[in-house]
Amino acid sequence: MSSNVNISMSVIKRLPRYYRFLGKLRDEGHLRISSGALSSMMGTTASQIRQDLNCFGGFGQQGYGYNVEQLYNEIGKILGVDRMLDSILIGVGNLGRAIASHMEFEKRGIALLGIFDKNPSLAGTSIKQYKIYHADQLKEFCAEHHPKMAIVCTPTVSTEKVIDELVSYGITGFWNYSHFDILSKYPNVNVQNVHLSDSLLTLGYQMKNNC
C-alpha cells in the first residue's frame, strides 16, 4: 500500500541509498537479498531496513528475503524515477557544467530540457545533448515548455532574484547549488539546498575530534 501519508523525512532520505545498493546488487546478478545481509553491507541495522520498507508496503517474503530486481524497481517508483520530470539548469560555471555532464538525469526521472546562462558566447553551444540558451530566453522557454524543476547553479548574489522569477514562471522544485539558502517562503515549492562545503566542514570536525 503506497498510501504515502506521514512518512518521515528520515526514512525518505535513506531511500536513495537503498536504491544505489540495490542497483549495484542487481548489476552483479544477485536475485535475492535479506534485510540482514543488506544491513551488514550498508553498515546499518536490519531492523531499520525492514521498518523503512514497510512504510511503503510488504515487498519481502518470509523465509526468502527481498527480490532484488523487484525491490529496486519499487523504490525507484517511490522516488519517481519512472516518470520524466521536465527540468532546466541555470548557470554554466564550473559546477553547472560538471552537473550537466556528470549527472545521469534520464536514469533518475529527470528530463533536462535546456540550460541557461547570462554569457552570450555560450548561447547556442551544448553540454552533452543539452542546449544552452541565453538567460533572456528563459521566460519564453518556460511559457512554451512548462518545466517544473530548476537546477540552480548561479552565483550567490543573483540567486534570490532568479528564484522569484522562476517561481513566477511555474517552477515548483529547486535543486539549489548556489550559496544562497532557499527557504520555503512559497507554500507549494520544494527545495533541496546542496552545500558541498557543509560535509567538508563536518569532516574537518570529525578529523579534529575522532583521531
Next chain:
Amino acid sequence: MSSNVNISMSVIKRLPRYYRFLGKLRDEGHLRISSGALSSMMGTTASQIRQDLNCFGGFGQQGYGYNVEQLYNEIGKILGVDRMLDSILIGVGNLGRAIASHMEFEKRGIALLGIFDKNPSLAGTSIKQYKIYHADQLKEFCAEHHPKMAIVCTPTVSTEKVIDELVSYGITGFWNYSHFDILSKYPNVNVQNVHLSDSLLTLGYQMKNNC
C-alpha cells in the same frame, strides 16, 4: 567549555549552516543577533539554536544575544577552520575539476597540497594554484608531505583500491565523491560520502508527493 564529549552528529551537522548564516550577517555588518532572530532567518527554532550552541559553551549574553563576529569565530574554531589540514585531491574529471576550482579550501582550514590523475597529459598542468601530478607519484608524495585528508573524485571502479592505498599512505579522512560508498572498515578513518544524486531523488519524491 569546549569539552567536546558526546556531542551528537545531529548537532554537528547543523554547525556549518550556522557558520554560513553568521558569516553572511557579519559581512552585512550586523554586530549582534538573538537566537530568535537567527531562527526565523534560518527557518528553525530558537530553542534548537540555543541548545546546539550550549553544547560548546555559553557564547551569548542574556538581554543582548550573541555577538555575530565572536560566534562566527567560535563555530569556525569548533569546525577547525583555524588550522590547516593537509590534503590531496584524486581524479580530475568534470567533478574533480569543479571542486578544485570552486571550493574555497583556505577559508575552510584545508591546505590542498596537490592533485593527482592517471592521465599523463594532465601531469604538470594546474588548476588554479594547485599542481596536478601523475597518479604514480602519489606514494612518494605522501611519504614526503604526509597529507591527512583525501578528496576522492575517481570513477567508481577504481575507488575501492585507491582507498586502501591511501589509508596505507597515512590518509585518515576521506571526502568522497565517487559512486562507491566508503564504509568505516578502518577504525580511525573518517568519511563523508557525497552522493549528489541522493538529494535529487529526494527532491523528486517531494515533488511527486507534496504538490
Next chain:
DNA sequence: TCAACTTATTTAAATTTTTAACAAAGTTAA
C-alpha cells in the same frame, strides 16, 4: 540607579527515531 524588558541558560516534557523482540509466514531439503 532602577525598573521593565530582553534573552541566554538550564531543566523538563514531548516527540521522533531507532533498536529490539516476537509471532506469522514461507522456504528448503530430506
Next chain:
DNA sequence: TTAACTTTGTTAAAAATTTAAATAAGTTGA
C-alpha cells in the same frame, strides 16, 4: 509431506532529538 530453518511484518521498548517552560542574568532608557 513434513519439520526445521529462515526471514519478514509488526508490535513494543529504548534511545535520541526536538520543543517548551522556567529561571537567572544582563541590557536599556528614563
